[in-house]
Amino acid sequence: MTRLPLCSAESIAAGEDPIGTAPHWAEVTVLELDVPVWARVRDADAWTPAQRDVFAALRERVEASGAGFGLLMSAPVTPGGPLRVRHYTLAGGGYVRQDYLSTWPQSEWARGLHDTLIDPANLRDWARPPAVPGPDLHVCTHGTVDAACGRAGIPVYRALQDAGVRAWRTGHFGGHRFAATAVDLPAGLLWAHLTPELAVQVARREVPPEHAARHLRGFAGLPPLAQVLDRHLLLQHGWSWLDRERRATLTAAPDGTRVTLHVGAPGDGSGDPATYRATVTAAPDLHLRGSSHDAARSRVPQYRLGPVEQLQPDAARSGP
Template identity: 30%
Template sequence: MTLPHCSAASQEAGESLTGTAVESVDRWLLLEVTDPWAPNAIDTEALSGQVRERLDRWLGDVPRSRLQLIRRPGRPVQKKAFIMVSSDRGVVSKVELDRYEDLLGLSPEGMSEHSAPATQPICLVCVHGRRDRCCAQHGSAFFRALQGRGLDVWQTSHLGGHRFAACALWLPAGLMYGRLRPEDADSWVSARANDALGELAKFRGRCAYDRPTQAAEILLRSRLGEQSNDAITWVSTTASAADTWEVQFRVSQRTESVRVHLEHTGISRPASCGKDPEPMTRFVADHHGALSPL
């Protein structure tokens, strides 16, 4: 018996994308690998054991970091791009590698010599079919829809949340989206060009935040109708009870407080293709209100 695609099952179950992004990451290591990617990206055959060990050390040495393999079909590859993106500073460091073993002589400190302010966003679209078939199907279609729009767009390895395919990451801001379809390309690119977040129902969250904070930001933006990326600034997150958090944001000259709760829906769906159904949760806002100005 053929099981349904996890993305279709998730959508049919009404699963919310709010607060589902990769969490607590603001350093992104992007390595261009045109060879086939292993299901676990770092195990890709093109990367030697020494290179894998070096990448593991980078991830240990660079706080709040994550590795993504990237590629761009049709790009002539004589040298391989290695890019470090700092979301919190809006800085991109890029070097060209003759071979992957060149990474053995690189350090995070050495990469800083190649740093420059990000002048163009980098867009990553997950197409990691060996990890999940939904990523290959929906990710590849959305990637094609972004072609010819003047974007620095790459295919990438697993971004988390196969069932939310197509998943895309906008750097350096670290904004993650899901359930993107080719027909969304125009409005999505237009929103980001104007530093707006776009359709909040497809916004999974800001990867620098933990998931309760991601959810609180989206729920607050939905209530206020606020689209501007810079209009809301995180202040604090405090666990106040089981599965409940108080999150404060600065909005203009006031502080807004949002209480979010992780609710068990009583509905099950598979987390990825071929897996058994698992209980589904969602974040809901219990309370919000304006506090005194900062």
Template identity: 30%
Template sequence: MTDAALDFRCSLASAVAREPLVGSAPADAIWLLVEAAMPWGRQALAESRLPAEVRERLLGLDGVRVQLIRRHGAESSAGSTVFAATATADGFAVEGTRVPDHAALLDLPLADLVAGRGLGLPPIGGPMWLVCTNGRRDRCCAELGRPVTAALAARWPEATWETTHLGGHRFATTLLALPSGATLGRLDPASAIDACAALVDGELGLGLLRGRAGLPGAAQAAEVALREQLGLRSLGGVTVDSADDGVVVLSVAAPGARRTFRVAVAERAGAPARLSCADVVAKPTPTFAVTTIGEQAEP
């Protein structure tokens, strides 16, 4: 590998190019988070040191995004914390428990999770901060993500987790907040503290927002644009009713009423970019342009 390739940082290139963040949050509606305080490979779950039977079962969970998580600086210990998160109208329902070992994951009703019914575990009110730090997947995630995780863990030790992959290495540092689903990018330690403190207070900053996880990219872009137009900063209160053929219908809770908006979103090919530090060839990236926002009259 050449010196130029070793020096390349996809996150710096993306920031310099002013690549839009909006619409890039993961669209997965069902998540399984498994504590694994062990080294992570590039394909973290497939290459993990989990028992083979457990690993294969988790890899086979259709429609479930499985993430490995660990505490910042943690070493291996007995037992594992597991969380499940299922998308709701305005965020995620999060549940969790601690199991004695990874083999006990096979005793959980994983088929129910696949079906969207959750695992029946105790509810978790949050907050949870999941920060991508997997340097084997992309060096930016480790170099930028670990200082952010350290800062968050000093402030919210129980809420903060490192995780394996949130997509969009070039937006490092990336963070998924639960239960809101707010997905943030280009964080540094100071902006991460500010953004998470705002979320704790029920406020959603839009400047570093990639979108709300669990929604398709067009719906993420529509929600952000509507929030910007209406000056909506409170968590919740905005739901996506439908997203079809480039039109997203959203509802906004208002005192004594509900307002409905139709947002037209065009998906376009963005400028080619190297999506990861290890990429040699630039690839087109999708971007979302909101063309119109109109309020529907209530019947």
């Protein structure tokens, strides 16, 4: 049997721009689970009735509110410990982290989802370790799901650890063809095609954003098309842009989608709130494989950003 090329290598060769591929999350729950447990969480056929009920309730919540959530599985620092959860909630320019520690075994992982995402009142039964400042880089190393993630993700994870960056080996969260791919919290950025060197540089913000622009999948706090405008403004303003609260309004336009981005004032008091507007249109699609183990190709949208306008306060209040 002929081995297929890695899907990530084909994406790079095709010149895919990954912007607009980050999921839109209002909050993220990270379950700290030993690597062998990851497969059990992914095996829906083996779920208990209680675990099935949790996912049914989560589907209902998303359908009712439209607010998506992220679910990540990361290997704990010390294997074999009790169930521990990191919960990130969208606030300000990114997400706020809160840790929860239980006395239950990791097999009770569904409790972590239920209590953080469905019934937060139950969190009173969890211990709350002190808040941990600084970035968390969640790198997909799930090679049993896709070889690209194991091949590219593990060297990136090791480089981050060696550099003293807090990094987590993380199970698949979508986007095999972007390996090495990572979720950068609390900033809420998703990255694509990271090399070990670039991963350390973006984690430490040691390179100008434009040097990493073609590796940015987007800011998970915004809808995908708004991520296109958000990246443009990040390149203009630098890494301090990530500290500003951003929310978006999307409306149909004759040639695409009009994105209006409402931006809070800088935290250091150096400026005022602002509103930006631009139209995002379709660029020629690519047709790429989504898995290193499947020859099937599918349509991959690409985007163009039209002229960006900064609205005056009166025009911003008048709506899109």
